[in-house]
């Protein structure tokens with residue numbers, strides 16, 4: 094790859110990043126790198142239920158509107174993340190402790206208000222995120238588990254509500270460790286088959302791909318092939334590759350780890366690039382630069398360098414590894 098080639102120009106699928114509106118507004122290097130290098134936008138938090146739905150009849154859309162308009166101005170697609178996630182039910186909603194019918198009617202109103210507002214502007218949505226445990230059982234804390242005898246049927250109706258609000262939007266189920274956790278992947282495949290057989294409009298599956306340089310590449314490859322066998326659109330939806338694999342505060346980034354990271358990105362991109370054209374959607378990195386990664390925000394936020402651009406927004410070996418995977 095030449096040093097001037099851009100991933101977004103070489104890839105025959107969208108190259109996205111999760112971004113924060115305050116950094117786009119506040120840091121020019123962040124803004125310029127994003128609009129110069131990527132062609133799809135995911136919101137790191139601005140499009141989540143608790144951020145938008147601040148009270149039963151109160152919606153906060155300013156930051157979503159800003160991001161959607163920004164994407165349109167910069168000729169980028171927007172991937173909506175995410176309508177249903179157990180971590181983003183608002184406190185006021187949880188405290189209302191609605192009965193099952195009211196619960197569903199309120200969620201339906203939320204989905205149709207949000208998806209309808211961005212009809213034709215947000216091309217795809219994660220309708221549901223992380224409803225399964227790694228063994229394939231349903232998360233108990235998912236809010237919906239407690240409410241519904243058949244939570245999967247409820248999730249399917251949410252796909253329909255989104256589809257009614259914007260029939261052109263591609264609708265995804267998104268989760269993490271999908272290619273590694275056989276139980277979770279089996280549950281996702283069973284749900285996808287059930288949805289397709291019952292006319293639920295599901296179009297794609299996302300694996301977040303929050304992996305590390307020590308993740309077993311053969312396991313990734315085998316699990317990925319199984320995911321692709323569903324025939325649905327496939328989204329590598331939140332990729333970052335950890336180098337501080339023991340998560341220690343004393344970690345020092347080495348050239349060897351940078352090269353290993355580049356190799357892992359290359360292998361994953363090679364896998365994705367080889368899937369059938371009609372299943373290609375996007376690879377999205379969760380963040381742009383090592384300067385701002387959720388992995389440092391998290392409680393044990395030690396040193397981490399998981400992305401394609403370093404803390405000075407320079408392209409890392411990982412960027413060129415990603416490019417090499419496209420060849």
Ligand code: G3I
Pocket residue numbers: 113115137138141181222301331387
């Ligand atoms: O709410 C404030 C907002 O008022 C303020 O203006 C803004 C300024 O930066 O910060 C907001 O705070 C936090 C926000 O991140 C921005 O840092 C939220 O409180 C905090 O909850 C939010 O965390 C996000 C988290 O999801 C929960 O939404 C992380 O950035 C984001 O990286 C993380 O992303 C998740 C995916 O959605 C699902 N997969 C796992 C991934 C990592 O946990």
